[in-house]
Amino acid sequence: MKMLLHLCCGPCAAFPVRHLREAGHEIVGYFYNPNIHPYKEFVRRLDTSKEFAAKVGLDLAVDAAYTLEDYLAGALAAGGDRCRACYELRLRQAARYAKENGFDCFTTTLLVSPYQRHETIREVGEAVAAEENVPFCYIDFRPGWPEGVRISKELELYRQPYCGCIFSERDRYCKPRKEERQCPQDSTPSEKP
Template identity: 40%
Template sequence: MILHVCCAPDATTAVERLRDEGYEPVLLFFNPNIQPDEEYLKRLEAVRTLSDILNLTLIVENLPVDLWKKEIEEFKDYGEGSIRCFKCIEYRLRFAAWYAKKNNFKAFSTTLTTSPKKNILWIHSIGEKLSKDFNIEYIRRDFRKKDGFKRSVELSKMFGLYRQNYCGCIYSLREKRLGMITR
């Protein structure tokens, strides 16, 4: 299966739980939303560290940030948690589902459900729609359940992983700086 990874901390719990179920996830880092470039590289480096520690295969794919911006342009000032995020998540998961299908994986999922900040129903509705569009299984899991987020904090500390303090896009960074978001 392909596991879309939004960041290393969120992947810790997801990988642990999927392995407990008998899956061996292949990580796919596809996050053109992360800006600026230094931040993108920091988060990617943390995912590389995690994949080395846990002996996982990591695939890194990217597209120009302008393509991602086009997707969310109309909603860019709506704030974190708005339809802007729905569009952003859909964009990234669409790529993951497409990639999984194209490369003959049997299923896909995402680490995004580890975060208490994300709208889990949106994520699952997107995953299930893409499952139909691409004729591939969506592994629907709420990784934040049963203290999943707390576990991700513990594991991130244990592995020495970088933990970001804003969601990822330049707009969320601005909102953080303006004090509109606490994390």
């Protein structure tokens, strides 16, 4: 299959790329993550994704549009469900790119992380796939998480300490009360991924 792999960052791509290649798929990476704050962190993760792609010989398409307003509007409107809005923004863009460029399907490296809302990612991926008319390839990459961590360290990739948005960055230092938690990242260990 010719598959578009949405990359949330370089380290999270390590296991999915290996796994999909071993399964015989033709993969192209796709970076679109305007949820990452601040801008310098966004650039650092983009550069790390490019570094990873170069090291493993992965073609990487980049949408470097930093549509901060789109992310924030969705996250704030979603109230306590900001991660769903965040997934939808990124996966819809990936679905559209996959459709416009003749891919058989799309998937995302978000599915490797035990710290993400896995079932929500699946629901959102399948919903935008139906709306954009291109298949979402759901794969539970989580069993490969330790292997991905090992590969990313071997490749000496930058490994970020928070999920991405300004809310998750704040919560590294200022843990919300339990009843105020919105995303699993609110209780993420200090190192992510």
